[in-house]
Structure formats: C-alpha cells, structure tokens
Amino acid sequence: MKKHDKTPISFARLALALANDYCSIYVINAEDDSYVEYSPSGDDKELVQVSSGKNFYEDLPQNCRELVYKEDQEYFLETFKKSNVLKALENGRSFSLTYRLVIDGVPRYFFLKTIRSDDRSIVIGVRDIDAEKRKELENEKNSRAYAEIAKSLASLFEIIYHIDIETGNYTEYSSSESFSKQGFGRSGNDFFERAKEDMKRVIHPDDRENIINKLERNVLLKALRKKGTVSLTYQQLVDNEYHYVNLLAFIQKADKEHIVVGVRNIDAEKSREAQSQTFSDIALALAKRYEVIYLVNIVTNEYTEYSASENYRKLKVGTTGKDFFAESQMNMKRDIYEPDLHMMSTVMQKENLMKGISTYGKVPVNYRLMLDGRPQYVSLYAVRPQDDSDHIIIAVANIDEAMQKEFAYQDMANKDSLTGVKNKRAYAQAEAELDDYIAKCTQPPFSVVVCDINGLKEVNDTKGHNAGDAFIRNACSIICNIFKHSPVFRIGGDEFAVIMKGSDYDERTHLMAELNKVLEANKHNGMVILAAGISDFDPDMDMRVQDVFERADNLMYDNKKICKALGDNK
Template sequence: MTDKQKQNLIHLLTEKLPLFRKKLKISQQELANMLEVSRSTITNIENRRSPLSWNLFLALILIFNNNEETRKLVEHFDLYCSSLNRFLLGDQKLKENPEAGRKNKMTMVFAGNLFSFFFVNPYSGAFEHYLKEEKEDRYYCQPKPIMGESIYEYKKQLIDEVVYEADAKLVDSFHTRANFIEIFEKEISKSVEFRYHRGNMTVWLRNDVLAGTDCQGRKVLIIVVEDITKERESFVQAEVLLKNGESPSSYAQIARALLLDYEDVYYVNMDTNNYYKFDSSSFSSTFELNEKKEDFFEDIQVRIANVVYSQDRETMRHFFNRERLLELLRQEKSDSINYRLVIKEELINYRSKAVFINVDNVSHMVVGTVNVEKQTRREQIYRDRIRSAMEYAGKDFLTNVKNKNSYLLFEKHLNKEIRKGINKPFAVVVCDINDLKQLNDAYGHEFGDEVIKNAAKMISRIFKNSTIYRTGGDEFAAIISESDFDQRKKLIKRLRRQAILNTKNGRFVIASGLADFQEEDIKVADVFVRADREMYKNKADLKEYQLFKPKTM
C-alpha cells in the first residue's frame, strides 16, 4: 500500500469522524477512552489541528468495522478498500510470508496497558497465548503464539517461575478448570490481581477472564492480562499511611489518595467492625472526616439487598463474608470483585477492591469502589479486536486448519484465475461429520470438540498436500490440486473406507464428496455445489450402517 493511498484514507476518515461518532452516539471523550488517548487528541484531529496517525486510523477502522451501525458507513465511503484489505491481510506476500497479514492485524490488539491475552477451551484446556513484544520503543504482537494442550499446567509453570510467592496460592486457586467452566457457561467475567517479576521490576497484573467468540462464531474463553501497576499506586499510598499510625487524620489522607481513582472508600476496623465512608463528592480542599459508623458488615448486607443486581447478590455476600476476609487479612492478601448495581433501572458495572493490613495488632481493611462501565466497554473492544485479528489471521482456533474467511479469500483468488483462463486443474472436496449434534447432546461439547479436532487431523493426513479449511461447525472443505489432484480418486476412496470402518468400530464418521473443475464451470462455487451433492449422497449411504455409538474418538 502506497503512502499516498494511506494519506487519502486518513484524510477521508478525518473529515467523516464526527459523523461516525454521531452514528455510534458517543462523545469525543468516550471515543478517546476506547482508543486510550486523551480527549484533546480527538478534538485536535476533528478540528484539523493535529493529523490522524496511521495507527489511530487502523484502530478506528477496526472499531467502526466491528459495529453494525457504522459498518455501512465504512462500506459507503470505501474506507475498508481492497488495498487496505490486502495491506492488513498481507495478501501481497502471502506465499512468501503467510504471517505478514496476521502480524499487522494482531499488533493492533495490543493497545494501552494490554500485556498479553489467551484463547482457551475451558474444558480441554487447549490454548493460544499471544504476548506483547517491545522493539524500538514500540509494541508488537509476537508473530506466533505459544500454543499448548493445558492452560492449567501452563499457568502452574508461570506461577512457579514469575508470580510472587505471596500471591501464588491466590493465582493458582483462580486458574482452575471449575472456575473457568463457570465463567464460560454463565457468560460472566472474573478477575484476579497479582504481582509479577519482570527482571528486577515488580509489575502488578490483572487477569480478566470472560467468555467471547472466535472467528467461527464459536464460544471460547478469553483471558485479558493488563498491567495495572499505576492503578495500584494509590493503594500503596494507603498502606504506607496506615503503617504510619492509626488516627483520624491518616484516614482522611488515605481517602484523599484513593478518591483520585475510586468513587467511594471505606476504612474498616476489622476488630470492632466500626468504619468510615468517604465519597468523591466530599473530596475538596476542606476535606473533613465523616462520622464513624458502627457495623460495616451489617450495613453492607443491607446495601447488597437494596442496590446490587439480583443475580450478583450471592457472590457479593460471599465476597464480604467477614470470616473469609479475616483469612485474607491473616495472609496479607488483597481481593476484588466485579458486580452490577441497579441505578435508575439501568445495570451499571462496578468493581470493589479490598486491601488488608495488620499494624500494631490492629486489623485494617480499606475498600475502594469504582464504576468500571468504561472498562467493560473496553473489554468488549478487546473481544472485538481479538476476534477480528483471528478472523484475518485465517486460522481456526479449535483445529489449527484454515478458517472460512481464508477459504473465501482463496476462492476469490481462484475465481479471478478462472475468469482469465489461467487456473490449473483442481477439485473440491467437501466433508461433514455425521451426527455431531447428537454427540454434543449425549456427551457434551468438550467431547464434540475433540471429535472435530480429530476429524480435521484425519482429513489433513489423507489430503496431506492440500490446504484444509473448516467452513462451518462440522464442515470442512479442501481445494485439491497438483500431486493430490492426480491421486484424488484414491484419496477419496481411502477417506470413505475409513468412514465405513469407523461405523463398525464406533468412532466418528465423516461423509465426503468430490467434484472436478470442468470447462463449463465459471466459478469455484459451481464445483463446490457438485461436491456438496456427492457428500450428501455419501452421508445417506453411511446412514445404512449403525448410528454412531462412540467408543473412542
């Protein structure tokens, strides 16, 4: 993509930026929060006082192209033009460097404080880990992720190597199969904060775990790892003030430090349950100590019943269980919880964080409460960025074969060759896993995922010189050429023999169909339709055998 083409796109988006904001119904400040830049940056760009950088342009296109309201505008103004598409996908050097497009797109994911992220199958534990990499004072996504079969074993290794020993037990208890499956199935989010060794530095990280979708529209678990070292600084100040001595003036100083980052602050004497409450409205130059209140734990239960969303009340009561908190205090640990408040009939996302200190045999707890609605929106942006990045990477997360988007791109390329009459002989193979829905219903989605992975391996093993694509939940396709094309009839017979053998052995069954490109065909879809028709004939033949009764995968 030439510099002139980039400048033309930048100029067009700069001109239309207020229109896009209006369509999304967001302010300059809200857009700035999404991009993690200052409001003045957006103001200066819209007023033409500062140029829009190429990186910000890409981030904006990613946001607008992932929103139904603004995608039509992107298409109308041709902002996501073919040259930009090729630039992001790396089509120009696809054969020489297939990771080029992937790296460009994945780099856009790492904005702000994002440290790394994971895609996880919570049942099997299979994962991909993408890390931030610093080069010449700029951050990039590592070109290839760390891949593994068990996130749970991988996390244990990281805990042993880099997590502070004092935080290891907390982190280990968070990263369990049961916890991840609960988050996945209930579609909730949870987080844990801990200290991490980076060379000689101490870094505070937060793991936000949430359910998301991959490029096939299939649910996965996403772990977003953020650097929150700056956020923790105000609590560090509070800890220092507490250690300097317990006095009303020190409470006020604590609140001053914390109210820069939190809306409400509670100081609780864990021995007596007496507490002080501070809020941001009382933060002024004449800051005064509020009246001491009698029982924090009694009052917080009333607040939970009155304003916390009904589905979050049980977890909030557990979080503010006095015995649980005393145990954390004994260990000098901190903890946090995400929940929703009902405010004017709307659900608003909040987070409470508690730190515990024992000074001169007096037990203390400081709780900070903050509206995280903006962060929740940012997490959704992370979801969109990650999903978009994976889509354009052309890879299916579960099976590691190419995905449907990659198939469509290659189909488009091949259609051009067909129109020009320069295409080589090829055939299309279409495959479908029999009875996958019944398998999922009977044995669970974890078993079904293993069947899909093994089916991909079988097809790849037989058509080893061809690219395999997962085009749907239980559907695969391959465009066969060159050496596999010469052996195509033998290979399809081998695949079908294996399917019949599998019916007898109680293993998964793949129906398949093959069709050759013919002179009268004008596009790849013509060949695909015939192959699909042959696949359904084969599926009907296989139904004559016993219904899949799996013994093994």
C-alpha cells in the first residue's frame, strides 16, 4: 500500500467513492470539454449513463435557465465559469458550489464538487443537501431571534447559553470578559459534555460533584419539566478566585426545543452575608464539612487541630503544636502519597501559602493522602478569616469517593463492557474530532480499518452466548495485539474499527500483512477468523471520516465474501 501522493485519481476510483453520496456525476474531457453524465442506479449504486454533450460549458447557460432556481441563476453562472474551475483545480485543489435546483416545482439545495481525475478528465459530483442546509438556515434564524433575548438579559447575567435540547448545540452570549475566559466558545456542540469538562476545572471541589450531577442532561430536563426553572448556587473560579455564582435554567414557553441558562455573579451578596458571621460560626460550619481543621497563628506558627474523623486522628498529628509549617513538612513525608509529595511540600511552605491567600483570598488544592493503607483523594482549603487577622484556617475534606465515582463514570461512558476496548460512543467522539480537522484542512494522514468476526452466529447458536462472548474477546485480542499503538473500537456486536495514525499509519501495510498472517494460521487451527478492510484518508476526495470508513467497510465485505467462498466463515 502506497502513501498518499498528489498523482491524478482514476475515474473508476472516483466513481466508486462518489456513487454512494452523489446523485449525478459528470465526466468532462479536459481537452475538448465534451462530457457524459452518470447517475447511480439500483441497490449496488451502479453508474448508468443518462446524458452526454459536445461542450459542457456551452451547454451550461441553457441547463441553468431550465433547472437552477431563478434567484440563484446569476450567481451560479458567474461563479461556475470554466476559468474559475480550472484555476481552482490548479495544484490538486477542488472547486465547490452550493445552489438550488427546482425539483417538482420546489427549490432544493444541492452541493457541487469538482476535482481532476486524471490528465484528460474533470469529474463533477452533485449531492442533494437540502435537509441539512435548511436545518442550518433554521438554526441561524433561531440564533438571531435569541440574540434579542440575550440583549435584554445581559444586564442581569454575566453569561447566557442557548442550548438545543435534541443535539446539544449551543450559542454563548457573554457580557463579562471574566466569565467568557472560563471555557466554551461563542458557539459549539455537545453543551452538556463540554460543560462537565469545564465544571471539573472551574467549580470549587466542595460544589463540583453536586453541580455536575444536577446539570447532567436528563437530570436537568426532568427538573425543568417538573418545576419550570432550576436555580443553583455554587462557587466558581473567576479571574483566578472562587466567586459565588447563581445559575438559572429554564425552557421558554414559545420555544420548547431549547434550554436557556444564565449565570450571574452573586459573590458580593455572599460576602456581605459572610461578614455578619462570627469566627466561631465559621468554624462550626467548617467542622460539619471537613474531617480536620487547623487554626494556625501566622505570627507564632502555633496551631490547634480540630478533627471530626477517626481516620485523620490516626495520622498522629497532635491536637496542639508549636510550629504548624515545620511539623507539616515532616508529617507529609510520612502521610502524603509519594507522587503528590513535591507539589504539596511546595504549596505548604509558609511563604507560598501566605502569598496564595494574599493574592486570591484562599488556597484550594487537591492531593492524595495514605489512609487505610491506600492513597485517597482529599481537598485542602486555606483561608484568612479577615485581612488583618493573626490566624488562618486550613480545612481538609476527604473527596475520594466523589473522585472515584468521577473516574469510573468517565471510564464506563467510553468503554465496551465485554472487551474493555473503546465503544461506539468513543468512536463517534473520535470521528467528530477528526471531522473538525478535515473541515479545517489540517488533518494529518490516517487510515481506518474495519474488522468483522466470521462465524459468531454459529458459535452463539451451537455453543451458547457465553462461548460467543469469549469468541468476541478472542477476536478483539487479535486486533489489539496487531494495532498496539492505535485506538480500537467495538462499534457493533461483531464489528470493530481501528483509527491508525502516526507510526501505525506508516506501518499499515506491514500491520495488515501481520493480521492476515495470524488469520491464516487461525484458519488452519480452527480458531477465530476475521474479515478486514482498510482505507486511507484522501484529502482531495474525503469530506468526512465516514467516507473513509465506508470504503474500508466495503472492502471488508468483499473480503468476507472471499472468506465465505473458501469456507472460512462457517
């Protein structure tokens, strides 16, 4: 298999690639402009000639007047000139155009893409994009309408999100530079997934798990449909400081397809409330939330410890002490999980800790302590009650259970429970990421391998599903052992996909040969047999990962037919 280069593409190769997605294909002789029109026919998408002509560009104006929507005709003819097409095709580039044709008296949007197939031919593919284009236009219309709403709310909220319930696509309106820096962009997709990632970064550890759970898509929708609105108050990083914010979410009566989320900074209100509390009130409130609290005199370094947890009393830190900072440095060597020791040793130096409190008002930090013989996640929070106080308060909470749940949820969401490899959800995420790079023309080379297990149904029918599950795991092991440096995805019951980049992409010919070698040995030993197909990304022809996948899938099915003919998938 050769690496991608810029040599001209044959018409046969183009026809195979374009037949599934394009409703008309024109092949123009580059020397005399004569042309033939083809159209896919039947389930196999076989190309059938439907028309021809002596000069494509001379026939174009007449065809335009007959077929192109009247409002688009001038633009179509002005843009789709021979000179423009040839200029675009220089250096291997393509020419594309979106316009409307009149079909059964109704204008429909079509997309036209022109590429050079070889030295003598130019190939034009025409695709019906009416549904997706109209959805795009509708989204733009909704965005303009909501812009007016956002303006009226701007004085109340620092940031507003307009979220499509079905797709998760969103638009952001921000009146505060501080909030707009925290994450997201002016628009994007999968609001709930991106919000979860941002919340892990900017929401205070004490509030993080609760807010992430309440803003999970299904939980939020259930609450909105029951109550009409959802109001949440929590602490969030703003300009490197934790501020109290209030989030208000609702669904408009006139627009049931979108959620509106507004966030406003209420830190000043909370500060006024906090100032009315006495130091003992604060200590009492902290005692209910933290396992251990230290009251440290920053003039003498003397301290008092208040412990609410038996686990922390086992750390053998005294209830009072003469030098909190010196004793902490000694205790950390014994109690803190080794990979976190250097970081915590630096953070807990008196100069660094006081500088952090002076700059940000507080210092939050997560790390791991050795508790009950294993590392457990804890969160430390250091604060000075008043600017002129001689004391600081340092509180430590055990957040291990919440962190472990978070790690487990992340792992479960993208892992196939039977094989342990990535699942179809993870493949969709990887595909979307690659599609973004393709759209920006910044995607490095990659290949897609599609594998399908032969004989799984027979194993299930004759030996039972436990044997079938083992059969699937064995097949997965073969794939993982061959493509050791590439992500493997189980995308169906008996189907796997591999996205090869980097070193695996460079060695793809060798790796496929290794796979075939293993399968040939398995065939003689009566072990698992796979059908496989591979296809490379072609930036001149492929508009999305799905184009590459479909070619690999078709080649896999061709391989499967050969295996069946040879009796390899009984």
